[in-house]
Amino acid sequence: MAIGHTSAQMALRDPDIRLMLRVRDDDTAAFGELVERFQHRLVAVMHHLVGSAEEAEDLAQEVFLRVYRTRKKYTPKAKFSTWLFTIANNLALNALRDRKRRPVMPLEVRDSGPLGPRPTEALAPTRAEPPTHNLQQQELAEVIRTALDGLNERQRMAIVLNKFEDMNYSDIADVMALTTKAVKSLLSRARSKLREALQGYIYMDGEVPPPEDAEVEGDRVTEDADP
Numbered sequence: 640m641a642i643g644h645t646s647a648q649m650a651l652r653d654p655d656i657r658l659m660l661r662v663r664d665d666d667t668a669a670f671g672e673l674v675e676r677f678q679h680r681l682v683a684v685m686h687h688l689v690g691s692a693e694e695a696e697d698l699a700q701e702v703f704l705r706v707y708r709t710r711k712k713y714t715p716k717a718k719f720s721t722w723l724f725t726i727a728n729n730l731a732l733n734a735l736r737d738r739k740r741r742p743v744m745p746l747e748v749r750d751s752g753p754l755g756p757r758p759t760e761a762l763a764p765t766r767a768e769p770p771t772h773n774l775q776q777q778e779l780a781e782v783i784r785t786a787l788d789g790l791n792e793r794q795r796m797a798i799v800l801n802k803f804e805d806m807n808y809s810d811i812a813d814v815m816a817l818t819t820k821a822v823k824s825l826l827s828r829a830r831s832k833l834r835e836a837l838q839g840y841i842y843m844d845g846e847v848p849p850p851e852d853a854e855v856e857g858d859r860v861t862e863d864a865d866p
Contacts, residue, residue, distance in 0.1 A: 653715075653718050653719055655673065655718070655719035655720060656715045656718070658672055658673050658676075658719075659673065659706075659710075659713055659719050660713070660715070662706075662710050663713045665710075670706075670707060670710075673703075673719075674703055677723060678699060678703075681699040681703075681723070681724075681727060682695050682696055682699045683695075683803060684724070684727060684731075684800070684803060684804065685699055685727065685731060687787075687799045687803060688731045688735070688795060688796060689731060689734055689735060694734065698727070698730050698731060699727075701730055702726050702727050705730075706723065717810075718810065721806075721810050721813045721814055724800065724804065724806075725813065725814045725816075728814050728815060731796070732792060782837060783837065785836065786833050786836035787833075789832060789836060790832060790833070794826075794828060794829035794832070795829070797811055797815065797822060797825045797829060798826065798829045798830075798833070800814060800815075801826060808822045808823055808826075
């Protein structure tokens with residue numbers, strides 16, 4: 640199938656689109672490469688959303704099946720990752736709504752490895768932690784799990800895409816079929832809820848805790864001078 644002018648321009652900027660255009664032309668090797676590139680990321684996002692590693696694997700597989708089944712209709716209108724996670728968003732929301740009358744499994748925040756970073760790792764400060772912090776890891780994991788469970792479906796999706804996929808407001812808006820303004824409002828409310836629930840445990844949105852050897856004088860923080 641010939642590549643249109645707009646598709647060609649987008650393909651030049653996005654190597655994943657180039658792969659998907661090859662998939663559209665029945666290149667099975669290209670499809671395998673796309674799956675390899677996105678499988679772990681997709682499973683990780685699904686895992687954070689639905690709380691079950693097994694269900695996340697099934698949903699990720701369904702996403703790729705839909706990508707392949709609709710390949711002939713594919714026309715690039717956004718980044719490939721945006722299109723892929725739009726499909727993922729719809730499937731995750733459908734799965735969550737289908738099981739509303741069943742017990743909901745809590746988010747598993749202790750697992751990492753092939754499912755991607757734990758919420759604990761993604762939200763916690765990046766600086767080296769003092770030894771005493773290690774004693775609080777179990778309590779912290781429980782607090783984070785409860786905090787994420789306290790978000791509604793749309794808030795959790797927005798936070799997951801922003802924190803774990805590093806998507807900007809515009810891309811999240813495309814995935815969730817919202818305006819950029821609505822995404823900003825959604826993330827603001829979600830962050831407020833998380834900040835309140837996690838107060839005293841972790842720092843968010845670029846906040847950096849004072850150094851361990853810092854002395855607080857009124858509203859000012861000073862560090863001890865080196866001897």
